[in-house]
Amino acid sequence: MHEPVLLSILLHLDTATIFGKELHTSHIFYTWIGMAVLFILALIVRKRLSMVPGQLQNFWESMIQPLEDFAVENLGNNFGRKFFPLLGVLFIYILTLNLMGLLPLFDAPTANLNTNVGMALLVFFFYHAVGFRYHGIAYLKHFCGPVKVLAPFMFPIEIINHCARPLSLTLRLFGNIKGEELVLLVVMMLAPIFGTLPLMFLFFFVKILQAFVFFLLSMIYIQGSLEEAH
Amino acid sequence: MRKIVISALAILTVLVIGTTAMAQTADAGATSTIMDIGLICAGVAIGMGAACGGCGVGMGAAVAGTCVATARNPELGGRLFVLLLLGLALIESLAIYTLVINLILLYANPLAG
Numbered sequence: 001m002h003e004p005v006l007l008s009i010l011l012h013l014d015t016a017t018i019f020g021k022e023l024h025t026s027h028i029f030y031t032w033i034g035m036a037v038l039f040i041l042a043l044i045v046r047k048r049l050s051m052v053p054g055q056l057q058n059f060w061e062s063m064i065q066p067l068e069d070f071a072v073e074n075l076g077n078n079f080g081r082k083f084f085p086l087l088g089v090l091f092i093y094i095l096t097l098n099l100m101g102l103l104p105l106f107d108a109p110t111a112n113l114n115t116n117v118g119m120a121l122l123v124f125f126f127y128h129a130v131g132f133r134y135h136g137i138a139y140l141k142h143f144c145g146p147v148k149v150l151a152p153f154m155f156p157i158e159i160i161n162h163c164a165r166p167l168s169l170t171l172r173l174f175g176n177i178k179g180e181e182l183v184l185l186v187v188m189m190l191a192p193i194f195g196t197l198p199l200m201f202l203f204f205f206v207k208i209l210q211a212f213v214f215f216l217l218s219m220i221y222i223q224g225s226l227e228e229a230h
Numbered sequence: 231m232r233k234i235v236i237s238a239l240a241i242l243t244v245l246v247i248g249t250t251a252m253a254q255t256a257d258a259g260a261t262s263t264i265m266d267i268g269l270i271c272a273g274v275a276i277g278m279g280a281a282c283g284g285c286g287v288g289m290g291a292a293v294a295g296t297c298v299a300t301a302r303n304p305e306l307g308g309r310l311f312v313l314l315l316l317g318l319a320l321i322e323s324l325a326i327y328t329l330v331i332n333l334i335l336l337y338a339n340p341l342a343g
Contacts, residue, residue, distance in 0.1 A: 070312075168323050175326035178333065213319040216312070 027112035131225035281328035
C-alpha cells in the first residue's frame with residue numbers, strides 16, 4: 001500500500017517527543033491549519049462588515065442564517081439565539097475539518113479519535129451545565145423517570161444512557177471519516193482516478209451530513225436538558 | 231426441526247473453528263500465524279456484512295416511511311426530512327460501532343501479538 005503524501009510528513013511535524021514518549025501530532029497540526037483558515041476568513045469579514053454584503057460576507061451569511069433559523073425553530077427564540085454560537089461553531093468547525101480530508105496534502109483531523117472526544121465531552125458537560133443552570137437541583141428529576149417508585153431503577157439506566165451519548169457522538173464521527181479514508185485508500189490501490197473521483201463526490205455529501213448530524217444531536221441534547229421533567 | 235439442525239451445525243462450526251484457532255495460538259506462542267490472520271479477516275468481513283445488512287433494512291424502512299408520509303402531507307416535508315436525518319444517523323451508528331470494533335480487531339488487536 002502506498003503511503004499518502006501528507007503535508008505533516010513533509011514538514012516533519014508528524015510526531016513529537018514529549019517526556020521521552022513519541023506522540024502522533026499530525027491531527028493537531030491539521031486542526032491548527034483549519035482553525036487558522038477559519039480565523040482568517042472570519043477576521044477579514046469582520047473588518048469589512050457592511051449592510052450590503054460582499055462575496056465573503058454573503059458566503060458566511062448564507063451558511064449561518066439557515067442554521068440559526070433552524071436552532072431558533074427547535075430551541076425557541078430566547079434559547080436558540082443564546083446557544084447558537086456554540087452550535088454554529090461546532091457545525092462550521094467540524095465541516096472544515098472533515099472537508100480537509102478531501103484536499104490533496106491534507107488529512108481530516110476528525111479521523112482521529114482524540115479530536116472527536118474533545119468536542120463530544122464539551123457538548124456533554126455543556127448540556128448538563130445548562131440543565132443545572134436553568135432547573136437548579138430539580139434537574140436531577142430528569143434522571144428519575146416518570147414514576148417516583150421506579151426512580152432507584154431508572155437512575156442507573158439514565159446514567160448509562162447519558163454516558164453513552166458522548167461515546168456515540170465520538171464514534172459516529174470517527175467511524176464515518178476514518179472509514180471513508182480507508183475506503184479511499186483501498187480503492188486507490190484498485191483503480192486510482194476513476195474509482196476515487198465518484199467516491200469523493202459521495203463522501204463530500206457524507207462529510208457535510210456528519211457535521212450536520214453532530215450539530216443536530218448537540219441541539220437535541222441541549223433541548224432535552226432545557227425541557228421540564230415529567 | 232430443520233432450524234434446530236442448522237443452528238446446531240452453526241454452533242459446532244464456531245466451536246471447531248474457535249478451538250483450532252485457540253490451539254494454534256497456543257502452539258505458536260505470541261506470534262500469530264497466517265491462519266489466525268485469515269480467521270480474523272473472515273470474522274471482520276462477515277460481521278461487517280451482517281451489520282450492513284441489518285442497517286440497510288432499518289434505513290430502508292425509515293426512508294420508505296418518510297416517502298409515504300411526505301407524499302400524503304407534502305407540507306410536513308421539511309420537518310420529516312430532519313427527523314429522517316436524525317433517525318438515519320442513529321441507525322447508521324450501529325453499523326459504525328461494528329466498523330470501529332472491526333478496525334480495532336484489524337489494526338490494534340489486543341489478543342494477536
